[in-house]
Amino acid sequence: MDSCNFSWNNVDTSLDLNTKPLLRLNDHLLPKKELPTGNFSELIRTKTFSVKQENGALVEELKRVSEENKKLTEMLTVMCENYNSLRIQLMDYMNKNNNSENNNKESKKRKSESSNNIGMIVNNVSESSSTDEDQSCKKPAREDTIKAKISRVHYKTEASDTSLVVKDGYQWRKYGQKVTRDNPSPRAYFKCSFAPTCPVKKKVQRSIEDQSVLVATYEGEHNHPHPSQMEANSGSSRGAASTLQGSVPCAASLGSTGPTITLDLTKSDKATTTKELDHDHNDQHKVSKPRSMDTPEVRKFLVDQMASSLTKDPKFTAALAAAISGRMLQPNQTNKW
DNA sequence: CGAATTTGACCGGCGC
């Protein structure tokens, strides 16, 4: 996945717009307090000279602004190309995940199933442990198989709320409840309602430190769109929609070693955070990659279109912020996408 | 009446 690791350093985010000259420009337009007070002809000569100087400065300014505009256009083009390549790589990655999971499922034997998961948990959770090498040596064939993503999400709820229901947008079927030894509060076991097609499971238990916090542990990734996306996509028959079938909650994509997320569901009745981070990238930013940049008009039009569609779309900014923060919080996974 | 949930029984891994 090295190809995913395109360098943002290539994009010079410091716009270097150099606004000072604009102030200088304005200075020309301001009335001069210290005009020559000599005779009329001298005044005319001075004014003519001043106008010529101003004219030259304006032309110069125009030239410079044009150059900046060109620079910005190029930067925006680079950004859009990077965005498109990232999106394509993300789709590829998700498709690979789906295929691997589909190949991996349907082992009726609970033993083999659980041993797979346990091995994955060990590999996933104790990254720093050097003893993992032994396990990977014992099971070299499983090295390349898909690992069940284990993620832990903290949900803050009302303290009076005794239910172990987490509104994360997906539909779950409860199949068990247990009181574990390390925590007096019961642990609930859920399977995705799309099971057995979707292998995702989750465990929900109150935090031992804070009873108002529900700790949800997700295992695996959904191989179907988020229910809200299914509704959104049901009316459209865009081919691209099918390529994102493996969309996963952001929490799951963070992986086990990533930071836990606390969602305050007491303030919003819907899991808006999940929805925000899990939106279908195909539904917005229908920014076609510039195909023909021959004429400046086309360039300008495309740039305007792209800039407006990107900046006006709060989902894009939210997703961008999430992606950036996610990468910053996981410096050791910067090469993985 | 079908779907969803509850809950006790059961299974398998692990440590002693």
Place this chain on the structure above:
DNA sequence: GCGCCGGTCAAATTCG
């Protein structure tokens, strides 16, 4: 081998 423990099953129960 035995007991403990976490996880899952499936019959019973509840709910819409």
